[in-house]
Amino acid sequence: MKIKHVISLLEELAPLSYSESFDNTGLLVGDANAAVSGILVTLDTLEDVVDEAIEKNCNLIVSFHPIVFSGLKKLTGKTYVERVVQKAIKNDIAIFSNHTALDNSWNGVNAMICEKLGxxxxxxxxxxxxxxxxxxxFVPSKDAENVRNALFSAGAGTIGNYENCSFNIKGNGSFKGNEAANPMIGKxxxxxxEEEIQIGVTFEKHLQNEILKSLFIAHPYEEVAYEITTLENLNQHLGMGMIGELKTPMDETEFLHFIKTTMKTDxxxxxxxxxxxxxxxxxxxGSGSFAIPNAKSAGADVFISADFKYHDFFKAENTLLLADIGHYxxxxxxxxxxxxxxxxxxxxxxxSLSASRVLLSQINTNPISYL
Structure with missing residues (x-):
């Protein structure tokens, strides 16, 4: 199994196309075509983590946070970032990060917090x-079902909790092929x-290549007529943060003790x-002060995040409880x-790559201690 195959699997969980524009996700160091000897999973890639990967014969580090966030102009080993990259390159260790792609995933970072809190x-x-x-x-009527099913199989037509969604309109299409054409029907x-069906389906943008590939294979025409537009609709299963409900309401002080214990914070x-x-x-x-207005608008009783500054706490304005539990x-x-x-x-x-070769890093990468 190659590194690029592992990346493809990780993109099923969190497609990189949904990373925030400021972020640096994907394969940061290494060769995507290299065979995988072992995978080490970590929150941050520090020198100790690279040493751990070397010791455990793992040539791929899957790191939530990217070690290279902004551009590197030099590799002299003067900073911890440069030293990590140098050591990884010297030891043929690849580093992959999915950071905000996983932040935005329905089954990602925030889903884990929700699960822990019930x-x-x-x-x-x-x-x-x-x-x-x-x-x-636009498809000949007799081929419409086949084309529709091909699009559904590629992931088109999923809206929230519903699948195989489409809209279909009957009509007449016209065309005239030139001398270089090879029409399936007509001269x-x-x-x-030709009596045709106009098929309309929606899909998430990361599926576009596969959907077009399926369309071209299933469609009978030599030249496939199609249109793709980007919608302004909000994606209810993709984005930053989550809001949910406790099964049983809790007193504020009781809840603060609950999250302190459950989220293992000092x-x-x-x-x-x-x-x-x-x-x-x-x-x-992670850092969530920007979402305080959103938590208010959503009617939250409490907003749990990290890295709130002094003045951020004033933004609660007696409408909700803000709780900073720490970034890590x-x-x-x-x-x-x-x-x-x-x-x-x-x-x-x-x-061919045993699940036992997928290892969880034992290095605590939290840079903050509490007295």
Missing amino acids: LQNRKILIPQSETIKKLIT KGEIHF CVRYSPLLKKPIKRVAVLG ESEQFTKDLLHSFLKKKMTNFAP
Whole structure:
């Protein structure tokens, strides 16, 4: 199994096309065509982690956070980032990161927090826009079912909890082939009218190549007429943060102790208590102060995130409770998610690379200690 095959599996969980524009995701170091000897999963790639990969004969590090975030102009070993990259290159170790792609995934970082807290009725807090596309194509009536099914098989026509969704309109299409044409029906140089079905389906943008490939294979015409447009609809299963509900409401102080224990943090910084029960809980792993207005609009009783600054706490404005549990603490279970996902995939799809060669890093990469 090659590194590029592992990346393809990881993109099933979190397609890289949904990474935020400021981010640096994907294969950061290494050769995608190299064979995989072992995979080490970590939250951060530090020198100790690279040493661990060397010791355990893992030539691929799957790291949630990217070690290279902005451009590197020099590789002299003066910074921890440069030293990590140098050591990885010297030892033929590849480094892959999916950071905000996993942040935006329905089954990603925030889903793990919701699972730990036992939240129900989950929804995306900040849905992404312009990630849903619409395909319209025109097919002879007798071939419409075959083309529709091919599009469905490629992932088109899924809307929320529904699959195989399409809209179909009967009509008459016309065309006239020139001397270089090889029409399936009609004659060269003569205009031809054909009873056709206009098929319309929506799909998530990362599926576009596969859907077009399936369309071209299934469609009977030499020249396939189709249109693709980007919709402004929000994607209800893709985006930053999540909001859900506790099965049973909790007192504020009780809830703060609950998240301190459950999220294994030594410190919870919080805004003034409001003396009301906690039911609706918004979460966002990592730095989440930008989402305070969204948590308010969603009717959250509490917003759990990290890296709030002094003035961010004023933004609670007696409408919700803000709880800062720490950056590392909010994302610490992410590596467990990646590790579990890859082990299952290796068992099903890569018998040549035993699931036992997918290892969880034992290095604690949290740079912050509490007194």
